[in-house]
Amino acid sequence: AQSVTQLDSQVPVFEEAPVELRCNYSSSVSVYLFWYVQYPNQGLQLLLKYLSGSTLVKGINGFEAEFNKSQTSFHLRKPSVHISDTAEYFCAVTRDNFNKFYFGSGTKLNVKP
Amino acid sequence: NAGVTQTPKFQVLKTGQSMTLQCAQDMNHEYMSWYRQDPGMGLRLIHYSVGAGITDQGEVPNGYNVSRSTTEDFPLRLLSAAPSQTSVYFCASSYALGGNIQYFGAGTRLSVL
Numbered sequence: 001a002q003s004v005t006q007l008d009s010q011v012p013v014f015e016e017a018p019v020e021l022r023c024n025y026s027s028s029v030s031v032y033l034f035w036y037v038q039y040p041n042q043g044l045q046l047l048l049k050y051l052s053g054s055t056l057v058k059g060i061n062g063f064e065a066e067f068n069k070s071q072t073s074f075h076l077r078k079p080s081v082h083i084s085d086t087a088e089y090f091c092a093v094t095r096d097n098f099n100k101f102y103f104g105s106g107t108k109l110n111v112k113p
Numbered sequence: 114n115a116g117v118t119q120t121p122k123f124q125v126l127k128t129g130q131s132m133t134l135q136c137a138q139d140m141n142h143e144y145m146s147w148y149r150q151d152p153g154m155g156l157r158l159i160h161y162s163v164g165a166g167i168t169d170q171g172e173v174p175n176g177y178n179v180s181r182s183t184t185e186d187f188p189l190r191l192l193s194a195a196p197s198q199t200s201v202y203f204c205a206s207s208y209a210l211g212g213n214i215q216y217f218g219a220g221t222r223l224s225v226l
Contacts, residue, residue: 009153032212043117043203043217044156051212090155094211098163099144101205101215105155 004091006104014112015083021076021107023091033074034092034101035065044090050074061085086111115139119204119218126194126225134189134221136204142216143209145187149173149200150220156203162187163209194225 007022025031032051036044048059055067065076074091091104120135138145146161148171158171162181176198178190187206191198201222205215 006155034214036217041220043219044205044215045217046214049212049214098209099207099211099213099215100158100161101146101156102158103148103156105153 004093004102004104006089006091006107008107009105010108010110012110012112013081016080018079019077019081019085019109021089021091021109023074023076023104025072025074025091025093025102027072027093027095029095031093031095033065033067034094035059035063035074035076036090036092036103038088038090038106040087047076047089081109081111083111083113085109117204117206117216117218119202119221121221122219123222124224126191126223128195128225130194131190131192132194134191134202134204134223136187136189136218137185138187138204138206138216139185140206140216141184142206143184144213144215145181145204145206146171146215147177147179147187147189148203148205149198150203151200159189159202196225199223199225 003026005024013019034049035047050057050067058064088106088108092101117138143164147159148156160179162168204218207213207215
């Protein structure tokens with residue numbers, strides 16, 4: 001089975017500062033990687049995904065993530081955060097046979113003014 | 114564009130009561146799944162289905178039943194609710210092949226007293 005580790009349960013950051021949310025996965029085969037965002041009292045929305053090709057993936061709201069196969073990581077970054085980015089972020093992985101998702105435990109990003 | 118619709122949004126049950134959480138999607142997705150979300154544990158897969166008439170267990174299936182009689186609907190049944198089932202439940206759907214985006218409903222917040 002896959003496993004996904006999000007190393008930080010909470011990340012406090014000041015507005016306009018850069019942020020990196022870390023995600024590592026365990027798999028001996030090719031995987032597809034996703035970042036989802038959950039705003040308070042809402043469902044999950046897709047931020048970005050990596051299927052193949054360029055290891056740097058750009059998503060919505062200025063977020064990007066880099067796939068590093070050798071380190072089995074898929075860290076999420078934003079160069080300058082806004083108050084509105086306050087949310088919980090989930091890393092997820094699937095394999096190519098079918099779409100069974102494995103989610104990390106989530107990272108709460110708290111952007112302070 | 115309804116997407117994934119979950120009902121009810123909130124529910125309070127007494128221990129031992131039964132109920133069904135409804136999930137419907139209008140995107141003709143083969144794959145549907147149920148997750149529960151608990152603080153610090155991310156999303157854990159309860160049951161999933163890869164098509165009408167086909168269901169399988171996820172990580173935490175005990176105490177829950179599912180069926181998939183149509184492509185559109187995937188209800189989750191709690192046969193005898195327990196306080197440990199207090200959680201937020203999310204339904205999601207996607208195309209079956211790996212790498213496809215999962216679309217989430219808005220969630221059902223369940224409290225079992």
